Amino acid sequence: MKCFNHHADDAVGICKICNKALCPSCTTDTGYGLACSASCAAEASNLDEIMRKNKLLLGIGSKRKSIPTGLLMFFFFGIMFSGFGLYMTLAQGRQDYFLLVMGLGFLAIGGLGWWRNRKINLSC
Incomplete structure (x- = not known):
């Protein structure tokens, strides 16, 4: 050349x-x-x-093992929705399936995202 x-x-x-x-x-x-x-x-x-x-x-080339900040939001909302749904069911005697399903959905999406990020070794 x-x-x-x-x-x-x-x-x-x-x-x-x-x-x-x-x-x-x-x-x-x-x-x-x-x-x-x-x-x-x-x-x-x-x-x-x-x-x-x-x-x-x-997090490429880094050895830190932290939960990615984007997934923290899914876990936070999952805990809040599930917790409030359980509170409404146990303390108020009123079953609120919407809150429980939303909470479990957020937790499932957060868990799936965490698993996928670990699989490809990302920390974002």
Whole structure:
């Protein structure tokens, strides 16, 4: 493969952003990929920052074992609906199936989400 700018020179790499083949004189090593210009180097830096933040958000490469915050809401609503449904049934003597079914549904969705996140090793 030949350099995009110098058609006689062999390429040693490809720009991370625009995918142009580059010779050693056209290449800028950004530390996280090759770039052909200052604008591509800035874009590569932005792309690296996005990837770094996504890895932190998703827990990739992390050994922490915490419940994802999105699933906490399902568990919270499941406990609240189920608890209030049980309270209405036991204390008030009035069976409220809607609250119990909603609570169990939220708990089931939360449990399924937790299981799926553990299966693919995500923490979000």
